[in-house]
Amino acid sequence: MEEQAVEGRAVGGWTAEGPLALGDVGVSRVVELRSPFLPAGTFVPGAPEDVWHANEDWLAPDFWDPGSGRVVATVQTWVLRSEGKVVLVDTGVGNGRERPGSPHFEHLDTDFLDRLAAVGVRPEDVDVVVNTHLHGDHVGWNTRDVDGDWVPTFPNARYLVPAADHAYFGPDRGDAVREDHRMIFADSVAPVVRSGQAVLWEGAHRIDGNLVLESAPGHTPGSSVLRLDSGGERAVFVGDLLHTPVQILEPGCSSCLCEDPRQAAESRIRVLGRAADERELVVPAHFGGSGAAEVRRAGGKFEISRWAA
Template sequence: MENAQSMVLGDVEIFRVVEWQGTLMPGPELLPGTTDRTWRENADWLAPEHWEPGTGLVVGAIQTWVLRSGGRTILVDTGVGNGRERPSRALFHRRQGDFLDRLTRAGVHPHEVDVVVNTHVHGDHVGWNTHDVDGEWTPTFPHAQYLIPAADDAYYGPAGGYAGGRRPDDRLLYEDSIAPIHRAGLAVRWDDSYRIDDNLILESAPGHTPGSSVLHLTSGADRAIFVGDLVHSPMQLLDPSRSSCLCVDPRQAAATRRRVLERAADQRQLVIPAHFAGPGAVEIRRAGTDFRLGEWGRAAHRPAR
């Protein structure tokens, strides 16, 4: 996969920088209620970019979407980061990668970033909020506002007992990736909705986490929606009732997913999930009570500057 690919919607340039891409977990494990047969029956369009037939593992990516809008540089999610203690997730634990070099090669320098959007507070969406400077977690993007959903900030932070204290990772990720942003005075907590500029507005979309959010892009005649982890696999686009094993509230996540996807289909929004490998965006159309896939966003991609 190329380090960065870009497209233009209205007045907004969009490209992504990939931190990691590969296999994740078996399909039925990711989407409870599905079976190996379910995935194999859809292999003709899932493989090889979203599912690996030989192993039955889902294929995904950890990536940051970069938006140039209104003269500003905006990052949507910041991946895993380096050197994190994540004992519950082997893929994230003490990872060392070249994400910042990739970001720089794509033309994005940390001190030039104006806004960081954390769609929700999970370890693969907030990791590069900070980096290690002489043993201290320090904001990676020192001149940026970090937009953090207030509900997630409360739930994963000390006020919520670090998500109830069920996993050590939740305390660790808050302390190394969120708390330093607050101490630096760069955090902006928001509820319900938050307008970034004339083209971009955040909207609460709870279920995956209490504060999960989506980002709407409206510029000229173009529409897109960055749905974060509302969708992990294209299988969920066809049947929104399927919530992932990673959702805090699967029932609420399913209801939110259907609401968001219905609007995306009606308004012809390009759907841009956080973790799709291959083409990172897709159009959807109504198909009775569910949906069908339209055009993938591959044709609109071009090399980034």
């Protein structure tokens, strides 16, 4: 979910959840924001209106608010502990940002770092930061403001940045980059590149024996998924391939925020197919209720077979 999707703000009561053990990897969920976002028909324009109402008994209230018709979603970070290292998957919006095109993301002041501390992680403890893509609600806490300068929040971390997104949103494209994306890159990506902490990767990138990043383009050119395989347990952190469970039921339907909706749908169907065939737990970036689910094939589509506890 990119920053312009937000139409409300709600942070009270949502702190850390977990941990969940997947093989030898511990997983915790740290929520920065939770709120109704765009109307369902705007957010996922290709999804039939009746699919929301036909599944209202489980979509509401955690994933969809039938009263307002808005998708309920979160901005969050997944914290993984793998082979003695702390890995963060996406870093939210961040505090104190100039976001004139996204007023609900502008000048936030949340206690995200306290929530991270609640699951036992200080900024200096983080070894790896994964940005599944470079939209503003996935890179914000890459940096923080220190005396007027944006500096890396996690001083000891390697930041894994998709090379295709770095090229697409970075300064080399000049005026082809939207102004809001230019600002996001300047305050949340460029500082970790200048610090020498960024690793630009393409295709696939293995983090350790349990975790590997793989390209899944469409939402952005560099959008990626993180696969976990440990002790017979499998999961795939799918970033913004999914914004709502309705896209599991209607996998051909991309969000209004996808740079290439057709390619995003192809990536979504491929990743969900592998997840169903290999029993990978699917872990999206923005689900408002339960953060993960198992899926199975249902004809040419998919359905949810089990929610993670």
